[in-house]
Amino acid sequence: MKKSTKLLSLLLVVFISCFCYFQPAFADKKNDTLNIAFSKELETLDRYFNTAREGIVVARHVFDNLLYRDPVTYEYKGLLAKSFKWNSNTEMEIILREGVRFHNGQEMTADDVVYTLNFAANPDNKVKTQRYSSWIDHVEKTGPYGVKIILKKPFPAAFEFLSGANPIYPKDYYKKVGTKGFGMKPIGTGPYRITDVIPGKKIVMEINKEYFKDSPKGQPSIGKIVWRTLPEINTQMAELMTGGLDWIYLVPPDQAAKLAKTPGITVTPAETMRIGYLTFDAANRSGKEHGMENPFVKLKVRQAVNHAINKTSIARNLIGGQSRAVYSACFPSQFGCEQDVKKYEYDPQKAKQLLAEAGYPDGFETTLYGYRNRPFAEAMIGDLAAVGIKAKLMMMKYSALREKARAGKAQMQFLTWGSYSINDVSAITSHFFEFEADDLARDEIVRDLLIEADTSIDQAKRKELYSKALKRIAEQAYWCPMFTYVSNNCYSDSLDFTPYPDAVPRFFQARWK
């Protein structure tokens, strides 16, 4: 063997062994410190002024809401509230727990609840998450531990929002430090308290030893959590493999499969509320593209696309885990998400037939716009090409795509929606079909059904109305709902951790094994 060949072989062996052999990871269990990473840096720790998912996760650990939604049974339980009830369609009465203390030792009372919710609901305060509180008209104090929430109009998803989106702040401290100060040094009643914040680098939390004992969240167990910002997923994986991190998530499926083979690491794929879907310009705002009229105004074309895409194959082969095909314009567990809708199974022949009946026997050219998951979009392009629809893929930044779509300049888009982890159809279907800017269908029947459902507190009636709306959406094929997303949670074997479909990791329930 020549010298150069020997050298090359040696190099290859070194490279292969680098990729294939990893030593087991060792978690920071002995220091009782959970090291985790997120890709994004939070703009502020004030939940009412941040919009990222990471903001929700931090908030669940530092703050408490009035209510708590059990992630398994979806039952609403009192968290800061001892009891809660509807007095009427637009008035809710809440009695608070006594003896719950903020991290600075001050007791939480009705004044804090009144101040926080009124602050959030007041548009003058310019909170970024206005939709979370815009349904509240005002909040009144009824006693030291009693409040009334007065709604602008009936809003059946109120419990859902109170349990997930409206943390309670300490009035005096917030007034003193303002949103800027609070964003750096927040104080809540939650199971963990923030002890250090280095913007762009890390957030350090320590266990709240005074956390109230009968919280439905349970009692925290791990002493310290260090949340690092690591933008690159490969770096996160390397840190996990070497024990620099104990937990990461949203790992792409192929990389999660590699991690699963690494000793000392557990990979748990968990289905999330995010679904992928195609939406069409059925209302014909885009007009001509590629020199021809918008084909998606025709029902048969929309139905053809629904039949053309092999959603089950994408879910199984490209996403993996518990990902499944969806047929209704919502996430299956959401309240009101009717499953008995018209199902368009994968049938390329039927798709071709429908295209021919619509006047496109040779198919047509179009553009598929997307903003994430290019491989999924490429698979769809292949399926569409097989029935004659030659779609050019145009991947854009989310903001640019949204701007284009709202201006009525996109005929077919591949989008995703996570419903802000809210388990109610109003967080998805209503958002897209009530003639708001993102409504590309503009169907008055659907709109009226949804508005009525959104403002009724009769749950049976709501269910019926949502069912009618979703059946019509499917019949008219305004969307092509495709698949659910899976979040790959990858963590050290020494961590006892359970992921849930709302994709909000609950480290206050995690334990060392």
Added chain:
Amino acid sequence: MLIYTLKRLGLALVVMVTVSLISFMLLRVSGDPAISLAGEGASSEEIEFVRVQYGFDRPLLVQYFEWAERALHGDLGNSPYLNQPVAQMLKERMGVTIILGISALSFAMLLSIPLGMLAAIRPNTWIDRIALSISVMGQAMPSFWFGLILIIFFGVHLRWLPISGSDSWRHFVMPTIALGYYATPAIMRLVRSGMIEVLASDHIRTARAKGLRWPKILFKHTLRNAIIPVVAVAAVQLGFMLGGSIVIESIFALNGLGNLAWVSISRSDLPVVQAIVLFLSTTYIILTFLADLLNAFLDPRIRSI
């Protein structure tokens, strides 16, 4: 020399204004910043609210001139995303990027000058071929890929070096190698060709004929002459490294300007991106300007251009 300097200075200013104007316009046509800032799923009202609050609803030229006027007074505005003064953010992160840039350039020089010298002393031999191969690899390998290879080998497999962060000098070792290696070929080739040319010149032949010791000929008479253009190129390379550290800083989670640029682009934090573009382009322009002056100082014929 004075006229030449003034001409170059004027040109540098024109380039700076052009860069700032073009980058300002391009950033704003790359997608509505109000949509990004309002977050995914924000309603039209929420987006409109953000647009008005941050002044994105006004004509682009008005926005540019307001920004330029404030920038001239040292006020780079506030980050709409983080609600912090941009100048302060830049100040906090600049240190990491400058350390990385200077250490990467030093690494590149330390690797490329001896390699270039060796290749020049023994041209067309196996030493020359190895040196050239190392240089070709540096140019061919994307720095992000090389960075990941370093992480896998030294971080994951051998566990000699920390993978991410900037807490100690050890955190800078892998990013320095990954960034510096890319600059090695240009410097190495320049040293090699310069050395070959000087070694073949009459004064070196004379020096050898006089019986001067080989190291003295090599370092005092040859390298000193061959390294002059390298200094000018190195200045420009430093500018390139400061700008090119975006990917490396993201991979190694170094909290510098490159990382800030990357995350700011992804969240449409335009004032921050604009300020970083301005800072990096200014640095680049200043370094190029200084290199021009150095060249003109060394070669008077350039001054007449």
